[in-house]
Amino acid sequence: MKQMSHLDDIPSTPGKFKPYFHRTRWQSSVAKLAFWSLVFVGLIFIFFYRSPVSSNPDPSRRSLRTYSWGGPAWEKRVRSSARVRTRRGFSVLVTGAAGFVGTHVSAALKRRGDGVLGLDNFNDYYDPSLKRARQALLERSGVFVVEGDINDAALLKKLFEVVPFTHVMHLAAQAGVRYAMENPSSYVHSNIAGFVNLLEVCKSANPQPAIVWASSSSVYGLNTRVPFSEKDRTDQPASLYAATKKAGEEIAHTYNHIYGLSLTGLRFFTVYGPWGRPDMAYFFFTRDILKGKAISIFEGVNHGTVARDFTYIDDIVKGCLGALDTAEKSTGSGGKKRGAAQLRVFNLGNTSPVPVTDLVTILERLLKVKAKRNIMKLPRNGDVQFTHANISSAQRELGYKPTTNLQTGLKKFARWYLGYYNGGKKAAS
Ligand SMILES: NC(=O)c1ccc[n+]([C@@H]2O[C@H](COP(=O)([O-])OP(=O)(O)OC[C@H]3O[C@@H](n4cnc5c(N)ncnc54)[C@H](O)[C@@H]3O)[C@@H](O)[C@H]2O)c1
Numbered sequence: 102m103k104q105m106s107h108l109d110d111i112p113s114t115p116g117k118f119k120p121y122f123h124r125t126r127w128q129s130s131v132a133k134l135a136f137w138s139l140v141f142v143g144l145i146f147i148f149f150y151r152s153p154v155s156s157n158p159d160p161s162r163r164s165l166r167t168y169s170w171g172g173p174a175w176e177k178r179v180r181s182s183a184r185v186r187t188r189r190g191f192s193v194l195v196t197g198a199a200g201f202v203g204t205h206v207s208a209a210l211k212r213r214g215d216g217v218l219g220l221d222n223f224n225d226y227y228d229p230s231l232k233r234a235r236q237a238l239l240e241r242s243g244v245f246v247v248e249g250d251i252n253d254a255a256l257l258k259k260l261f262e263v264v265p266f267t268h269v270m271h272l273a274a275q276a277g278v279r280y281a282m283e284n285p286s287s288y289v290h291s292n293i294a295g296f297v298n299l300l301e302v303c304k305s306a307n308p309q310p311a312i313v314w315a316s317s318s319s320v321y322g323l324n325t326r327v328p329f330s331e332k333d334r335t336d337q338p339a340s341l342y343a344a345t346k347k348a349g350e351e352i353a354h355t356y357n358h359i360y361g362l363s364l365t366g367l368r369f370f371t372v373y374g375p376w377g378r379p380d381m382a383y384f385f386f387t388r389d390i391l392k393g394k395a396i397s398i399f400e401g402v403n404h405g406t407v408a409r410d411f412t413y414i415d416d417i418v419k420g421c422l423g424a425l426d427t428a429e430k431s432t433g434s435g436g437k438k439r440g441a442a443q444l445r446v447f448n449l450g451n452t453s454p455v456p457v458t459d460l461v462t463i464l465e466r467l468l469k470v471k472a473k474r475n476i477m478k479l480p481r482n483g484d485v486q487f488t489h490a491n492i493s494s495a496q497r498e499l500g501y502k503p504t505t506n507l508q509t510g511l512k513k514f515a516r517w518y519l520g521y522y523n524g525g526k527k528a529a530s
């Protein structure tokens with residue numbers, strides 16, 4: 102307010118200056134004008150400098166960050182992590198390696214002697230400290246996880262220069278169905294732009310790697326035929342997440358067709374287990390039940406059951422390894438197609454849908470705490486009422502055969518959860 106009164110002292114237009122204005126007063130007015138103009142410009146500068154931060158969230162929440170990579174020591178780490186330790190082993194680039202599925206797949210590949218290099222941007226879609234803990238786990242088994250974005254073409258090219266990867270296991274993505282309404286561009290950034298960037302680098306690599314990547318059961322969308330079979334229609338996505346995964350399947354077709362890249366898409370069905378994702382129901386139900394907080398359980402129209410074909414992580418890992426083992430080589434070289442290449446898509450589910458109310462009952466028994474249940478109508482914002490995989494195709498071609506039921510798998514999850522969050526680690530937030 103004091104400033105305003107000062108500003109009021111300045112004549113609004115120069116024309117109002119009187120020619121016979123007292124000399125020293127005139128000079129002090131110019132000085133005042135200059136001073137307050139400077140303050141004003143400064144305020145404008147501060148305003149424009151600060152406003153984009155709040156009004157324009159970074160799509161990946163991290164994409165503007167530059168990561169440091171490169172140099173002889175870094176290259177040595179990359180090479181050593183990707184080194185194959187068995188005859189006819191693979192060297193695999195695993196994107197999303199600090200993620201739930203990525204961590205398990207990387208560890209399993211490393212265990213059997215394949216070379217593995219991880220890549221992850223450690224974004225904060227969910228608690229990054231969990232990603233860091235998974236990274237530490239991988240480091241202990243000899244897997245280096247490079248911090249970087251799949252949209253960084255220079256980084257990807259460098260990685261392929263250092264290591265002639267035979268395979269890419271592409272698991273980096275923006276996951277989650279409901280978050281798409283909050284941050285739609287993060288889905289475009291990672292699931293579409295990032296995927297295209299990765300394929301561009303793969304098609305130019307020499308040799309071209311074979312690529313196995315994660316699509317999703319969500320591509321079945323509003324499809325009502327059960328169990329879901331790969332031949333069913335997938336042109337009615339119920340969420341932007343599903344739409345970007347479906348787009349990925351079409352983009353995969355294009356790169357296979359034009360450049361001879363060998364591509365296998367895996368439609369995962371609700372994967373759960375130790376080191377899982379805090380944004381998924383089984384995980385936050387566990388957290389809230391233990392806290393004594395009420396949980397929301399959705400029901401369909403006419404009190405219809407909401408059910409999921411929950412698939413245990415170890416079964417998914419076997420499916421991923423089966424897909425890598427049966428992937429044929431890409432046929433192109435130097436960015437040119439030399440012949441037809443393999444293009445596949447498989448359901449990886451458990452073939453036994455379980456109502457979400459049963460999931461809660463199992464958790465109550467395992468945690469020895471009664472849940473406060475809040476029954477709510479399933480909102481129409483992306484979640485479908487029912488998923489059920491027909492896995493006969495993966496069974497036939499990948500030797501995929503899930504063996505863990507929900508009861509057994511959740512027991513392992515609960516044991517991990519209690520150890521991780523009560524064993525000195527900070528509470529899940
Ligand atoms: N878990 C499930 O139930 C499920 C179901 C269907 C499909 N999927 C798919 O499986 C894959 C793995 O899922 P998850 O459950 O392990 O998820 P996750 O979020 O735990 O793992 C994904 C990882 O990718 C990283 N990432 C995201 N965008 C990136 C980018 N632009 N550059 C580099 N890294 C990036 C994240 O930091 C994260 O660590 C995803 O493609 C997901 O869409 C998962």
Ligand SMILES: *[C@@H]1O[C@H](CO)[C@@H](O)[C@H](O)[C@H]1NC(C)=O
Binds near residue numbers: 327328330493494
């Ligand atoms: C599952 O899919 C296969 C084709 O892969 C089909 O022959 C079979 O009938 C399907 N099973 C069911 C129960 O729909």
